[in-house]
Amino acid sequence: MSDALALLFPPFLVAVCLVGIHAYFGIQVLARKVIFVDLALAQVAALGASVAFMLGHPAQNFTTYGYSLAFALLAAVLLAFTRTWGTRVPQEALIGVIYVVAAAAAILLIDRAPQGAEHLKQILTGNILTSGLGDVALIVPLYAAIGLLHWLLHRQMTGAGPLAWEFVFYATFGAVVTSSVAIAGVLLVFSFLIIPAAIGVMFASSLARQLAIGWIAGVITSAAGLAASFALDLPTGATMVCAFGGVLAVAGMFYPFWRGEPRAALRVAGAAARWGVAAVLAASALQLAAAPRADQPLIDLAEYLIPPLRSLYLSPAEQAAFADAGVHAERYRAEAEQLNDRERRTRTEGEALDEFSVARISSFLKSYGEMRKGEQFVMHEVRARARERIRWSAALGLLAFALLLAPVPWRQVWARLR
Amino acid sequence: MIRVHLAALVAACCALAFPAHAQDRIDVVTTTTDLRSLTEAVGGERVAVVSIVPAGMDAEEYQAKPQDVSRLRNARMIVRVGLDYDLWAERLLLQAGNSAIRRGGPGYVDASYGIATLEVRGMSVGPGDGHAHGNGNPHYWLDPKNAEIVTGTILEALTRLDPANARSYQANRSAFLARLQLKLAEWEAKLTSLRGMPLVAYHNSWPYFARRFRLDFVAFIEMKPGVPPSPAHLAEIIRSMRARNVKIVVREPHEPKRDVDFVAGKAGAAVVTLAASVGALPQAGDYIALFDANVAALTATAP
Structure with missing residues (x-):
């Protein structure tokens, strides 16, 4: 049992940190209706890392991270502008285009370098199980700084202000996603981002309450997912994603009862079943x-x-x-x-x-x-x-x-x- | 005068680049670099061999390119690993529509023919252990003795396609096997210090290698290709590594460094990067250099 604790505690701490910042960004992302923006940013950051790799920089190196970040910032500029396009073509369509083009461009780049494929995979499919306290030490200062910045700028972060603030939003989000996807992988980061935020938005209307609900749900679900992956001998990231999906389903079923018409909700649920x-x-x-x-x-x-x-x-x-x-x-x-x-x-x-x-x-x-x-x-x-x-x-x-x-x-x- | 020299130089360069009978060379396509190296060892100057999977890429996850189809269309011979290792070649062969190299054609060579495959399991057998290949573990080229069988199969096919040069192919193969024999004795001598020493690998690519050199791979980090390990499995590996005092974790260059470093770090072992195929490491340039590189890497890390 102590073995299990020693193995699962660092990933749990990492999950807590990731839920902490992603639940907040998730609420913002839901409000802006740009659900897949994290995938686009992560993919563009991976493209940057691929460019660094092709230029001969080793993976997980300061220069490589610089390239990722620079590419993510460029994508942030693009994303900030997509809002003004959104009148005829939905913003989400453009985000999808950024995602697929970045993914395809990275494949083309990496095609010439044999070990590049593995390199690219490592950027996008981190494994939270093998993350450690070293990762926590790296992300806590970064997330704290970004959290503080957003708290100071909370009046500007409405999504309706000047484009410069939108750029700040996407740029900081890009910095978060670049680090988190390398640690936990695309699937799990998407769950961290959307599901706690969705549960928070479902049951509260003020940002503080939404955050509190999202954090509690996210931390409990992460712990449950980690424990289940140990107990049932399953891959950790995938188990956690399914646990998050399950919690959202339960929250969705609970929602009509909470809204105040339990009898009607029960009748609908019975008929549906x-x-x-x-x-x-x-x-x-x-x-x-x-x-x-x-x-x-x-x-x-x-x-x-x-x-x-x-x-x-x-x-x-x-x-x-x-x-x-x-x-x-x-x-x-x-x-x-x-x-x-x-x-x-x-x-x-x-x-x-x-x-x-x-x-x-x-x-x-x-x-x-x-x-x-x-x-x-x-x-x-x-x-x-x-x-x-x-x-x-x-x-x-x-x-x-x-x-x-x-x-x-x-x-x-x-x-x-x- | 200068012009004449230049012409001579160009001619010399051409001669170097395309040795005698350039137009007579038999075009051979292999799926992996290992089979390319073995085919070159038998065919020598008379064959032009191209490997579909570039050096250092994971052959089990290869995605075909349009060039591959045109290469197969013009090829007179294909040499493949078989045993479900290069399943993607099946569709490429269909697309190429070259009847000479289709299954059963004169130029089709399944190099696994005659190999004693290890770890044969039915599809659903032993879900907790090793490879997902129902036909047995496909990494048979990692036993140098199996190169005798593979080069024999290649010799037979080349003789069928080009009977006029059969003697030269035979001589090439004999010379290669003689060299391999000497080398094998050298490798075995060098690896005696590792005999019976427990090792852990990321992926189960090594049963043939282990059998030949009497190495003891006690566990694998990745249980099924492409599925990350579960925490219970990792905990078990780390526990057994500590209990059995495993000092070496083997990784191939294309496998995730993070996970391997994590396990090795927890158990206090060193990571050795080995090439499971020719070209996966820069110093593993051909079939013999592949073993030279792996033996050197293993002996350098052995405590």
Whole structure:
């Protein structure tokens, strides 16, 4: 457990710092309706780093960072001007164009330098798990300075003032994103930016309250995401992004209740849930009737969760064949694994195997693979045939069940038909 | 007078740039630089070999360019790694529409033919371990002994395409293998000090290398290509590195430096950058130099 804490505490601190500044910028970005501006700025900063790389500067070097920042500032000028364009073409369209052109230009640049691709990937896909206290020491002063600047200029940062203030906004935002994307990656930074801000804006109207709600939600979600990624053995950044998505969904569901009409909200939620389940059931029924041999996501999932369900439609002989093939497939897998293990151990332990024995192990492994595939084919075939047999009756049953569940006002329909 | 000299100079330059029978050279395309080096070792002056993936690029994530199609269209022979390593070549071959080098054609060479592949697993087997390749680990060229088999396959194809020069190809291959044999003994001698020493690598590119030189790769940072490691996995690696006293973490030049440095730093190990293919490091210019460079890097870091 102390291992886990030692490993997760630095990323958690980094996440707190990132949530701190991004929740604020997120609220500003939502107000300006320039949602994807961080992607554009990060990509332009990466383009700058690529130029530095092509000129021979090493990655994570002061000059390289200077290039990134200079490019981000240039993009800030462009972005400040896009507001005046926004009358006919939406600002977001131009932001998207900046993003794709910067991304494509970086690829063209990097194409000539073999290790450049990895370099570019590193700028845009930071890994928050391997971030450390060194990163915290770098970003805290920067974010504090930018936060202070914005606090002093809060009257100017409305998004409606002169373009010079817009430039200050985008330039400082560019400096933040350039550093944060290198640490946490594009996906996670986007979540930090938009989701806490969205939750804050949903439940409060003053900036101070929105910020407080966003910060609390962001910090708790980050902690939960980090813990889940450790407990479930999943990649950290992706788990955190999904945790943020989940929290936004929960907040969205909670919102109508908070708005003051819990009963109506409950009724709508119930109807939506019933329509959803009914639609899934009906679609499964159609899929089963139309293509019984194809994948049946709902039935497969149900059988995966409750294997005895298979006995509902497989004959005893089929059940035996199915179980037998499963046992054999597992046995071949286990034996192949054993062989792999033995081969691995002989690399360093005991006598080295001669070429002939290695070739024999290799061909045994291939045979086991083929045999296992054969058993899996048997399982698939047995199930597919049984499903073909019951396609009409089972599909009708599912359809009837779907109709029962759907919140159709049957009485009114009946009355109108009469 | 000067003009005559100039003409002679130009002629000399041309002769240097295009040695005898420039127009007779067989155009060969290989997917990787390693296979280019091995094909050159067999073909010598009589082949013009181009590798599709440039040196130092991750061949598993290569994105084709229009030039590649035109190269394949004009090629008489293709040499590929196989074992799902260069799957993208499949579509390129289709697009090129050159029947001579299509699967089954006289100029199609799957270099994995006859190789004893290691770590063969079915598609979904062993989700927690190593490579996503159902056909076995594809990095077989990292065992110098496998070069015998690969050059044999290449020799057969070249002989089929150009029977007149079969003897010269055979002689080239024998000379190369003799040199390789000497070198192999030298490498094995140098790496004896690392025998059984536990190592950690970022990506599981090294089973063949490990088997030949009796190295012990105990763990890999990246479990599946392209998926960053989970914290539980990192914690486990760091714990086992401390427990087994792992002093070396192996990284390829195209792999993320940050993650490798992080693990090595936590466990107090040194990072060694090895080339898994020709040209990935500047000093790994051809097949033999590749092993020279890796052996030198490993022995320099060994405590």
